[in-house]
Amino acid sequence: MPANPAQLLANAPEYTVSELSSALKRTVENAYGHVRVRGEISGFRGPHGSGHCYFALKDESAKIEAVIWKGVHGRMRFKPQEGLEVIATGKLTTYPGSSKYQIVIEALEPAGIGALMALMEERKKKLAAEGLFDEARKQLLPWLPEVIGVVTSPTGAVIRDILHRLEDRFPRRVLVWPVRVQGEGSAEQIAAAIDGFNALPEGGHVPRPDLLIVARGGGSLEDLWSFNEEIVVRAAASSMIPLISAVGHETDVTLIDFAADKRAPTPTAAAEMAVPVRTELFVEVSGFAARAIVAWRRGHDDRRTELRSAARALPGAGELLAIPRQKLDGVAAALPRVLRASTHLHHRRFTEISRGLTLRVLRAQVAHAKQSVAATGARLAHGTQVVLRHRRDRFVGLAIRLKASRLANAQAQRDRIARANERTQRLAERTRRALATLLQRHEARITYSGQLLAAFSYRGVLARGFALVRDDAGQALRSASAVGPGARLTLEFTDGRVAATADDDQSAATSSAPTGSNPRGRPKPASGKRAAKAADQGSLF
Structure with missing residues (x-):
């Protein structure tokens, strides 16, 4: 009769739910580790309140849950968007809370040029709706900037082309902010360079540029993708310094071109837009100087002629001073009489005032002043008492x-x-x-x-009638071939240990095992001294 499966598994180890989930988690992580998965983003609603992102990757027949931790999401070059086909690199693991497996994404990239173009168009519509590409935001470029700031790679041919073109047209002071123009972290460096130039103070140790040029050579759409990042476009749109974008060749279009104040088809063309031609300016200034001298001479001659005409029409100095001289003579003749009349008038007024200043009047004024002071002191004392009481x-x-x-x-x-x-x-x-x-x-x-522990211990086996054989070093012996003649052994039973010595007659023991005279396979006792020794110490078999 077959045994019950429940009875066969009675000695199987028991697992808690947490232990089983942990074992499955280790199995999945050890079996797969880091993987690359291509699929379409589904269920993405933006970062969670904690900053983590939760969504799913799916294709036409399957779906896998995905998670991006907050720190990784902040460093990502491409951000996840709903419906975008991507290639995700991450670690496969399980989530014990809901008994499902998921991928913890560490890197994310669009799957092909089509996905990049779709992402670029969607980002362009979003930024245009915010007004970052409006013509009203564009600034006029300075006609002749004193300092030009260049944001580009310091080791490429772009900076050499710009410097050579500026040297040919009109040498200006150039400040280069070295950045990475492609790869991980390049967008953050470009945006930081634009913000850094704008943060320079006026009249500081490092001069603040009057014009910025953001330049890069040609390349594929993936190579130029840093200039399509939202952080770079927003930095270019918020720049208070006029900015020229010179990214790629004439056929290459990036989002920074729409936010910049001016777009140049090449870095060399950006240098031509930045400054005029010095020789042409010299010729133009020389022409202006010659015309100014001719105009000044003509105006000087015209003013000299007008002055001569006006001088002929003016009267003489004697005619202009005749009437004022007569008035001065009349006033001088009347002055002594007026002084005597003013003296008599002031003398009469002094006499009238002196009659009123008698001793009685002065005493009356002093008495009146004392009464006023006494009344004022009484009012002050009364007011002080009232204030103190309050x-x-x-x-x-x-x-x-x-x-x-x-x-x-x-x-x-x-x-x-x-x-x-x-x-x-x-x-x-x-x-x-x-x-x-x-x-x-x-x-x-x-x-x-x-x-x-008791169930798995070997002492349970000893309790069922078995014995554990050890050598004189205490090591367990698992086969008869490991026991030499005369070896000292220790037999461990469930209730204690017994010392024994192995018999050297192994052939007799093996030959007597098949016979029927000793069904238990035990050897016959030996004679003489060996038999006496075995009787004292017991037999191994």
């Missing part, structure tokens, strides 16, 4: 209010302390209950572990 009444009222407030505050503090004591007692009781529950769980787990 202040005293106010201080009494404030003392009463302060005493009531102190009592109320003390009562409130006592109530607060009582509530804190009650809360502390409740928390202590909850802590004691939680500690008791935790101890019970640990005791149960220790009991279970002890039972499992």
